[in-house]
Amino acid sequence: xxxxxxxxxxxxxxxxxxxxxxxxxxxxxxxxxxxxxxxxxxxxxxxxxxxxxxxxxxxxxxxxxxxxxxxxxxxxxxxxxxxxxxxxxxxxxxxxxxxxxxxxxxxxxxxxxxxxxxxxxxxxxxxxxxxxxxxxxxxxxxxxxxxxxxxxxxxxxxxxxxxxxxxxxxxxxxxxxxxxxxxxxxxxxxxxxxxxxxxxxxxxxxxxxxxxxxxxxxxxxxxxxxxxxxxxxxxxxxxxxxxxxxxxxxxxxxxxxxxxxxxxxxxxxxxxxxxxxxxxxxxxxxxxxxxxxxxxxxxxxxxxxxxxxxxxxxxxxxxxxxxxxxxxxxxxxxxxxxxxxxxxxxxxxxxxxxxxxxxxxxxxxxxxxxxxxxxxxxxxxxxxxxxxxxxxxxxxxxxxxxxxxxxxxxxxxxxxxxxxxxxxxxxxxxxxxxxxxxxxxxxxxxxxxxxxxxxxxxxxxxxxxxxxxxxxxxxxxxxxxxxxxxxxxxxxxxxxxxxxxxxxxxxxxxxxxx
Amino acid sequence: xxxxxxxxxxxxxxxxxxxxxxxxxxxxxxxxxxxxxxxxxxxxxxxxxxxxxxxxxxxxxxxxxxxxxxxxxxxxxxxxxxxxxxxxxxxxxxxxxxxxxxxxxxxxxxxxxxxxxxxxxxxxxxxxxxxxxxxxxxxxxxxxxxxxxxxxxxxxxxxxxxxxxxxxxxxxxxxxxxxxxxxxxxxxxxxxxxxxxxxxxxxxxxxxxxxxxxxxxxxxxxxxxxxxxxxxxxxxxxxxxxxxxxxxxxxxx
Numbered sequence: 001x002x003x004x005x006x007x008x009x010x011x012x013x014x015x016x017x018x019x020x021x022x023x024x025x026x027x028x029x030x031x032x033x034x035x036x037x038x039x040x041x042x043x044x045x046x047x048x049x050x051x052x053x054x055x056x057x058x059x060x061x062x063x064x065x066x067x068x069x070x071x072x073x074x075x076x077x078x079x080x081x082x083x084x085x086x087x088x089x090x091x092x093x094x095x096x097x098x099x100x101x102x103x104x105x106x107x108x109x110x111x112x113x114x115x116x117x118x119x120x121x122x123x124x125x126x127x128x129x130x131x132x133x134x135x136x137x138x139x140x141x142x143x144x145x146x147x148x149x150x151x152x153x154x155x156x157x158x159x160x161x162x163x164x165x166x167x168x169x170x171x172x173x174x175x176x177x178x179x180x181x182x183x184x185x186x187x188x189x190x191x192x193x194x195x196x197x198x199x200x201x202x203x204x205x206x207x208x209x210x211x212x213x214x215x216x217x218x219x220x221x222x223x224x225x226x227x228x229x230x231x232x233x234x235x236x237x238x239x240x241x242x243x244x245x246x247x248x249x250x251x252x253x254x255x256x257x258x259x260x261x262x263x264x265x266x267x268x269x270x271x272x273x274x275x276x277x278x279x280x281x282x283x284x285x286x287x288x289x290x291x292x293x294x295x296x297x298x299x300x301x302x303x304x305x306x307x308x309x310x311x312x313x314x315x316x317x318x319x320x321x322x323x324x325x326x327x328x329x330x331x332x333x334x335x336x337x338x339x340x341x342x343x344x345x346x347x348x349x350x351x352x353x354x355x356x357x358x359x360x361x362x363x364x365x366x367x368x369x370x371x372x373x374x375x376x377x378x379x380x381x382x383x384x385x386x387x388x389x390x391x392x393x394x395x396x397x398x399x400x401x402x403x404x405x406x407x408x409x410x411x412x413x414x415x416x417x418x419x420x421x422x423x424x425x426x427x428x429x430x431x432x433x434x435x436x437x438x439x440x441x442x443x444x445x446x447x448x449x450x451x452x453x454x455x456x457x458x459x460x461x462x463x464x465x466x467x468x469x470x471x472x473x474x475x476x477x478x479x480x481x482x483x484x485x486x487x488x489x490x491x492x493x494x495x496x497x498x499x500x501x502x503x504x505x506x507x508x509x510x511x512x513x514x
Numbered sequence: 515x516x517x518x519x520x521x522x523x524x525x526x527x528x529x530x531x532x533x534x535x536x537x538x539x540x541x542x543x544x545x546x547x548x549x550x551x552x553x554x555x556x557x558x559x560x561x562x563x564x565x566x567x568x569x570x571x572x573x574x575x576x577x578x579x580x581x582x583x584x585x586x587x588x589x590x591x592x593x594x595x596x597x598x599x600x601x602x603x604x605x606x607x608x609x610x611x612x613x614x615x616x617x618x619x620x621x622x623x624x625x626x627x628x629x630x631x632x633x634x635x636x637x638x639x640x641x642x643x644x645x646x647x648x649x650x651x652x653x654x655x656x657x658x659x660x661x662x663x664x665x666x667x668x669x670x671x672x673x674x675x676x677x678x679x680x681x682x683x684x685x686x687x688x689x690x691x692x693x694x695x696x697x698x699x700x701x702x703x704x705x706x707x708x709x710x711x712x713x714x715x716x717x718x719x720x721x722x723x724x725x726x727x728x729x730x731x732x733x734x735x736x737x738x739x740x741x742x743x744x745x746x747x748x749x750x751x752x753x754x755x756x757x758x759x760x761x762x763x764x765x766x767x
Contacts, residue, residue: 130590161587165677
């Protein structure tokens with residue numbers, strides 16, 4: 001309820017007219033003018049905006065505003081040595097903690113700059129108490145130059161506890177014939193600059209129709225995944241943050257998974273060719289992702305170890321950081337290579353030309369709903385069968401196989417989510433996710449231990465530094481092993497929920513028939 | 515959230531003036547701050563020109579939850595909200611008495627808003643009552659304004675005795691001199707004597723000033739309407755000491 005409401009004014013002249021008419025009916029006081037220059041910052045996927053927060057750089061301060069309740073936190077950048085890129089660049093303070101809970105490991109990027117001239121007025125009640133504010137804003141959006149745009153806005157700002165007064169105010173403004181604008185200053189300014197706030201998502205966000213031909217639906221899904229890959233290439237090459245690579249890799253894995261659906265719809269040769277190519281791209285990025293995860297875990301690892309062993313982590317992380325630099329250089333070269341570009345271009349060509357020679361097979365015309373139900377049913381059955389065979393004697397390999405199977409089921413559910421009732425399919429995904437988290441964490445603990453063992457063999461035990469690092473790695477391995485055992489002990493509960501009669505019923509309801 | 519109570523057994527010692535100005539100073543440093551007016555006279559509500567809703571009363575207040583959420587009002591200052599009191603707060607003791615765990619009721623209801631604010635400042639009614647005992651349990655720090663007179667100091671001794679007898683944590687108590695007239699030798703002597711006793715006495719002495727009294731006319735904190743004044747500077751000094759004690763750093767929120 002504490003959100004501001006914006007209205008768009010037609011041209012600069014409209015302000016005096018609107019202000020004059022509002023003043024006739026409302027006690028508006030305390031008129032004052034101000035000018036401000038703001039640079040809006042957000043992550044690539046606009047996490048702050050999506051969670052209802054705005055981060056601006058004004059003068060030498062960073063201001064984090066909660067648009068939900070109007071509160072804000074600020075930080076003096078002079079004192080902190082300039083603009084931070086990550087939360088970890090900031091000293092420990094409430095500002096950092098709040099920001100971290102919103103953006104996690106993503107980098108802050110400049111999104112849009114605005115310069116506003118603001119005329120501010122208060123709406124007072126009979127006690128002289130301010131019960132709402134209004135701001136007339138002439139906003140210049142964008143950098144200097146030709147693409148600079150000016151928009152004129154009226155912002156009505158509520159004060160907590162004065163709901164009726166705010167409603168009265170916005171009613172008066174609407175009665176003057178002004179249209180309420182969607183969103184806040186960030187999305188409005190971005191709109192004026194020809195962009196859309198929060199339009200990137202790493203999720204599969206396709207909307208399909210049950211009667212849509214399977215071939216068309218698959219190309220929509222695959223096309224959206226290709227778009228996600230493309231959008232993340234630049235961020236990977238410029239090494240902005242680790243999540244570009246993460247999103248890119250998920251899109252690659254999803255593409256490989258979607259390719260397994262094309263049997264009978266597109267020629268087998270298409271599947272074989274591109275599955276191999278995307279597998280190659282994924283494989284070439286494995287090392288970089290593994291090392292990214294290590295570096296992100298530095299703090300967590302430090303916490304895990306007793307203080308006496310912590311110093312041994314430094315040389316270990318130096319090695320990891322060096323390896324990571326090298327892995328990044330290699331993968332960036334890969335993305336820039338002719339062979340990668342050729343793969344992606346041929347892939348795009350295939351997706352854009354449905355009737356190319358050797359194109360669709362008869363299955364391409366069947367309604368997608370049948371395909372979706374059949375393939376999800378099969379995956380679920382397979383996952384259940386694998387899961388049931390897991391017992392105390394099962395190997396890491398068995399759990400790994402189940403993990404991969406669950407991942408494929410998850411992808412199928414996400415590809416076709418829009419074909420099914422939202423509440424029910426979200427419920428299925430939620431239970432599956434709990435099982436996946438368990439399997440994922442288990443695998444993760446295993447991989448980390450293996451890698452640490454690898455580092456131990458590289459360390460020189462005859463030097464002090466080497467001995468410290470071996471001790472630290474040893475300490476971590478035993479901690480990770482304990483955690484892994486604990487995760488394993490929770491597996492059966494997670495799997496029981498996933499294979500319960502209730503879940504089976506849900507699957508039957510959603511995915512039987514065709 | 516850190517809870518500060520402005521409390522004194524004796525009335526008219528400058529509690530509300532301190533509560534209002536300290537709250538304003540905290541919010542100006544971008545700490546999200548709530549003043550809770552517990553006094554049926556509603557002086558701090560008056561200073562901020564805030565009236566409680568007609569249907570709000572002491573029994574609703576002690577229920578907490580949405581009754582508090584719906585009745586918190588934004589002041590004219592960023593980051594500063596206020597929960598106004600009602601005349602019916604004269605029955606606050608009775609309303610509290612009807613609740614389970616009646617001495618801890620305020621602590622329970624304030625827990626529900628602890629993530630919304632950095633500082634909660636309680637403007638307490640004078641006297642020793644169930645309300646006061648709730649305050650002693652709910653507050654992290656109890657700030658006691660002390661006029662340097664015999665009577666005032668005697669009342670403070672009584673408070674300390676009460677804390678010992680009832681096993682409240684006297685370490686929460688911090689006294690500061692209020693309405694000080696340094697021209698009066700009695701004031702000077704009393705302050706010296708008390709400070710040499712070595713209890714938790716804050717260094718800043720809030721003087722008796724007419725601009726503090728004028729807050730009732732302007733209906734604004736003195737730190738807002740006369741930020742460069744002597745009085746405002748004394749409150750700023752007091753705030754700095756308190757912020758230090760509560761473990762919050764410089765000017766960042």
